[in-house]
Amino acid sequence: MDIKQKIETSPMQPIQFAVVAVCVLLNMLDGFDVLALAFSASHISDEWSLTGAQLGLLLSAALFGMAIGSMVVSQVADIIGRRRTIIICALVVSAGMALSAVATGFTFLLVVRIVTGLAIGTLQACLNVMVAEYASARHRSTAISFYTAGQPIGGTVGGIIAGILLAQFDWRAVFVFGAVTTLVVAVLAIAVLPESIDYLISRRPHDALTRINSIMAKLHQPALDAMPEKSTVPNTAKTRWTSIVAGPSLVTTALLGFAFFVLMAGFYFANSWTPKLLVDSGFTAADGVQAGVLFSAGGIVGALIFGPVAMRLGVRRSLTILFVLAGAAFVVYALSVDTLTSAYIAAALLGLLTSAVMAGMFTIGPMYYEPEVRATAVGLIIGIGRIGAIVSPIVAGRLLDADWAPGTLYYLFAVPLLAGAVAIFAMRSRRPVLTENADRSGLNTQAAEPVSR
Numbered sequence: 001m002d003i004k005q006k007i008e009t010s011p012m013q014p015i016q017f018a019v020v021a022v023c024v025l026l027n028m029l030d031g032f033d034v035l036a037l038a039f040s041a042s043h044i045s046d047e048w049s050l051t052g053a054q055l056g057l058l059l060s061a062a063l064f065g066m067a068i069g070s071m072v073v074s075q076v077a078d079i080i081g082r083r084r085t086i087i088i089c090a091l092v093v094s095a096g097m098a099l100s101a102v103a104t105g106f107t108f109l110l111v112v113r114i115v116t117g118l119a120i121g122t123l124q125a126c127l128n129v130m131v132a133e134y135a136s137a138r139h140r141s142t143a144i145s146f147y148t149a150g151q152p153i154g155g156t157v158g159g160i161i162a163g164i165l166l167a168q169f170d171w172r173a174v175f176v177f178g179a180v181t182t183l184v185v186a187v188l189a190i191a192v193l194p195e196s197i198d199y200l201i202s203r204r205p206h207d208a209l210t211r212i213n214s215i216m217a218k219l220h221q222p223a224l225d226a227m228p229e230k231s232t233v234p235n236t237a238k239t240r241w242t243s244i245v246a247g248p249s250l251v252t253t254a255l256l257g258f259a260f261f262v263l264m265a266g267f268y269f270a271n272s273w274t275p276k277l278l279v280d281s282g283f284t285a286a287d288g289v290q291a292g293v294l295f296s297a298g299g300i301v302g303a304l305i306f307g308p309v310a311m312r313l314g315v316r317r318s319l320t321i322l323f324v325l326a327g328a329a330f331v332v333y334a335l336s337v338d339t340l341t342s343a344y345i346a347a348a349l350l351g352l353l354t355s356a357v358m359a360g361m362f363t364i365g366p367m368y369y370e371p372e373v374r375a376t377a378v379g380l381i382i383g384i385g386r387i388g389a390i391v392s393p394i395v396a397g398r399l400l401d402a403d404w405a406p407g408t409l410y411y412l413f414a415v416p417l418l419a420g421a422v423a424i425f426a427m428r429s430r431r432p433v434l435t436e437n438a439d440r441s442g443l444n445t446q447a448a449e450p451v452s453r
Contacts, residue, residue, distance in 0.1 A: 031154025065117020067386030074379025142307030149303035198371030260385030298351030319360035327417035
């Protein structure tokens, strides 16, 4: 049994729970940062007399930066290490929040938000990989469910804190709070996070064996006498990208990238437009806000339920079913907007199912790539999804300008999500590198499936 199999099949140790906890905290702060501008938007707009177009650019700036960070910058983690990349990005996010607090105009804030988004996009890809690598096979889907829940929890709690701060101070206080708390968690990450064992084995820095054995001691595993056999494939930018987007891996990347695209398109459309579209359907602004809160609350529950479901059914099967249910939830919401109570229930259900699918996608993404390219690959497929997140709210706005009824927009996302289910189902012909699931005895329950790469 090799080093990774030992970790995969052994009980979770305190250091593994600590890794998951720090990654959850960082994802919570990312959730707060992404929504910080939304919380402060009206105050910034009033102070600087911004046009609607300018405010829209500010709101999209972080998402644009996140897409580029996920697809391009995240490959740095496969070169300098997951731990170092996470810490650097957390510090950049903290600095970005601090610079946002002292911004004096539109252009300055726009640039800062793009740079902050670059760091967040890179950070999220690395955090996802770290949780996947350090969780045991049996608990991986649950660990990533908690990690995924961090973002809506951060947005929800952050919204409450932002409301308190905005009632007492101006909008800059929201960013000061974000800068300080992110810096504190970055220091915690420096103290707690180990380096990825997969990275140390694949890249082999000069002290790799010493560092691996230090981690192995914390995992209650025997020390290694020598480094495992090294791959003969050169680990260059060209070989990393070739192994992701060429040959059989191209099919894997295309399927996962497509599934992420349709998911994030639907999720960010619902997250961004549900409050406004409920108002356009004849209800009050307060009703719209309440629907948005219920969507977020449902999202927290949805992220947390994926783990237990996946432990019973397996990651791929659970994710396929949840994609279908999420598509159905968009149809249910479209049919429910005539009555406020039914719209509330449908909004919570929509948040629950789309967030459960999000947890599943963050779980399945790292499973199909070798350690040498894992951060790059996960960053790429998440980045493809971010394109959907950017495009879908814009398309929705154009369709509203073309006099589409608010409720009918939700029908548009049902069929793409069903197509996402087909893409995940097609992954049955792909062989995961990380174990999909494990039973109570610690054995791989998926090992008997006929697979090919």
